Amino acid sequence: MQPMLNIAIRAARLAGNAISSSLENKKSIEVKQKGKNDFVTNIDLYCEELIIETIKKAYPDHSFTGEETGVHNGSNTEYRWIIDPLDGTFNFIRDIPHFSVSIALQVKGRTEIGVVYDPVKNELFSSIRGTGSKLNDQRIRISSVPQLTSALISIGSRKDSNNYSEKIISESYDIRRLGSAALDLCYVASGRTDGYIENGLKPWDIAAGELIAREAGAICTDFNGSAQYLKTGNIVCSNVKLLREILKNLA
Ligand code: IPD
Ligand code: CA
Ligand code: CA
Ligand code: CA
Secondary structure: OHHHHHHHHHHHHHHHHHHHHHHHOHHHOOEEEEEOOEEEEHHHHHHHHHHHHHHHHHOOOOEEEEOOOEEEOOOOOOEEEEEEEEEOHHHHHOOOOOOEEEEEEEEOOEEEEEEEEEOOOOEEEEEEOOOOEEEOOEEOOOOOOOOHHHOEEEEOOOOOOOOHHHHHHHHOOEEEOOOOHHHHHHHHHOOOOOEEEEOOOOHHHHHHHHHHHHHOOOEEEOOOOOOOHHHHOOEEEEOHHHHHHHHHHHO
């Protein structure tokens, strides 16, 4: 898996550098509205193509699913790269320096590699399943904060179907809404936050970050405690004790 991780890192850094350079010439950024609360720019599209092209050079038969260009099947559909070329597009558009490139490799549907790169802070989170997680070259580990009253929780959602945000705001130590799901998961992985909750996500938002979080010791579930979060798009992520308390608040 290491050679594939190296390619994923190369692709993530190339895309990250392209995103950073585009911010030096803001006039080159073209913004389009894609759907309700969803924007896309020419940089999102350019980066998705760049990532696919970079990986394809090394693995021409592999398959891809990207947020902006959809499904590209190669002759080998058992190896599928799940790509969010720019996670946090709205932060990017508003010049808020918090966004990332997210690349995961699934083999027969199971995530084996995850890379999330924050080009502004030059922070690269990565993992190969079974080997732990790293931030740049350092191993990372989740926090052990056991109860909600002491916990810093990032809440992703604005599409809040059961008012959990209000409950979590009142029960937790504090909350953040940072704007990049992939980084939200990596911040749990590195102990910067203690937990993360969001609904209505897509596989490319979370496929890389959830592996990085789990390999750093986190448990991820959907809102009823099952492992179906990649399908339902609803995810809770934290250490096991805190997770139980969060799930009670979501019930
Ligand atoms: C979005 C970000 C954001 C989350 C949204 C996602 P995008 O991804 O991950 O944090 O709250 O639901 O759509 O559109 O910037 O790639
Ligand atoms: Ca989007
Ligand atoms: Ca995203
Ligand atoms: Ca995106």
